[in-house]
Amino acid sequence: MLYLYCLAPPQSVPPPNSFSGIEDAPVRVIRTHSLLAWVSETAQAPSVTPDNARLHDRVIREAMRSETPLPARFGQVFDNEAALRASISAHESALTSGLEKVRGAVEMTVRALLEVRSSSPTPAVSTGTEYLAQLKERQKADDDIVEKAKFLQWRISAVTAPFVLAEIMGKTVAASRSVSISHLVARAAVEEYRAKLRALRDGDASLDFLVSGPWAPYSFVGIPDE
Amino acid sequence: MDTSNDSLVLAELLNHVLDKGVVLQGEIVISVADVDLIKLGLSLYLSAVERRESMSGSREEGGTRRSLPSPEK
Numbered sequence: 001m002l003y004l005y006c007l008a009p010p011q012s013v014p015p016p017n018s019f020s021g022i023e024d025a026p027v028r029v030i031r032t033h034s035l036l037a038w039v040s041e042t043a044q045a046p047s048v049t050p051d052n053a054r055l056h057d058r059v060i061r062e063a064m065r066s067e068t069p070l071p072a073r074f075g076q077v078f079d080n081e082a083a084l085r086a087s088i089s090a091h092e093s094a095l096t097s098g099l100e101k102v103r104g105a106v107e108m109t110v111r112a113l114l115e116v117r118s119s120s121p122t123p124a125v126s127t128g129t130e131y132l133a134q135l136k137e138r139q140k141a142d143d144d145i146v147e148k149a150k151f152l153q154w155r156i157s158a159v160t161a162p163f164v165l166a167e168i169m170g171k172t173v174a175a176s177r178s179v180s181i182s183h184l185v186a187r188a189a190v191e192e193y194r195a196k197l198r199a200l201r202d203g204d205a206s207l208d209f210l211v212s213g214p215w216a217p218y219s220f221v222g223i224p225d226e
Numbered sequence: 227m228d229t230s231n232d233s234l235v236l237a238e239l240l241n242h243v244l245d246k247g248v249v250l251q252g253e254i255v256i257s258v259a260d261v262d263l264i265k266l267g268l269s270l271y272l273s274a275v276e277r278r279e280s281m282s283g284s285r286e287e288g289g290t291r292r293s294l295p296s297p298e299k
Contacts, residue, residue, distance in 0.1 A: 007248060050236055053243050073247035087250040098248070109238060180241075212238045218246035 002084055004072045005038040005059040009099050012036055012067035021059045022046045030081055032088050034096050038063055045077045060216045068102045070095060071216040098221050105165055106187055106214035110156055110197065111180045113208055114148045149179035156181055159196045163189040168219050182219040190214055
């Protein structure tokens with residue numbers, strides 16, 4: 001079976017001969033009409049472990065050294081080369097467009113934890129009225145998180161807009177009190193992008209967020225239904 | 227390397243590779259080795275941030291906040 005890491009432009013540099021991926025299997029490319037598929041041999045779909053996740057991303061980062069690829073989601077295996085070629089062929093137009101969209105760019109992710117109004121400890125409820133009151137309080141707290149998330153996203157977008165080619169707002173997860181924003185940024189603009197966010201954070205003690213990247217453009221490569 | 231940052235980087239890595247990226251197949255069969263890694267990733271993230279906050283001190287005391295390193299090498 002073949003394990004898929006990413007799909008790179010046809011002009012990109014293949015992996016070095018000694019380069020290996022998951023299960024220490026050598027990584028090679030399969031050349032199609034319009035792209036290079038980075039793959040390795042595998043007996044079965046790999047388990048989801050931190051090491052395998054790192055190896056998956058590591059291979060993609062190697063591909064990124066020359067050209068920005070379309071990173072594959074973890075876990076995709078194909079029975080053989082013919083099956084992989086058939087899948088690629090079925091989505092060729094979208095893949096080609098996708099490669100063009102991310103050319104010369106990387107993904108940066110901003111993740112923020114949101115402070116919420118501290119609520120008093122949840123007392124035990126003994127009546128329906130108390131239960132409904134508690135529900136209402138929880139809903140207010142969740143609404144508060146959503147509003148804070150929108151405001152934070154707006155502030156981040158305002159300073160990064162000149163450097164951002166595309167933006168995806170993550171769903172605000174009220175339970176985790178976190179919000180994320182993914183940006184597609186030209187490689188040459190990454191340092192300025194970071195500097196703007198650093199200045200924003202340093203200038204406002206109420207803001208708390210983390211910037212990660214550059215990543216391969218995981219968030220910007222979905223294949224639309226064809 | 228700072229343990230809290232390790233956890234944050236891992237959580238972000240899992241969020242990217244497991245939840246995003248090109249999908250050529252209709253279904254992806256993922257075998258989970260031990261635990262629910264998505265839930266673990268989020269837990270790592272939250273606990274790592276809490277640890278970071280308790281370790282870094284206040285801004286005025288010189289606590290630093292920095293970008294996450296990319297999880298390479």
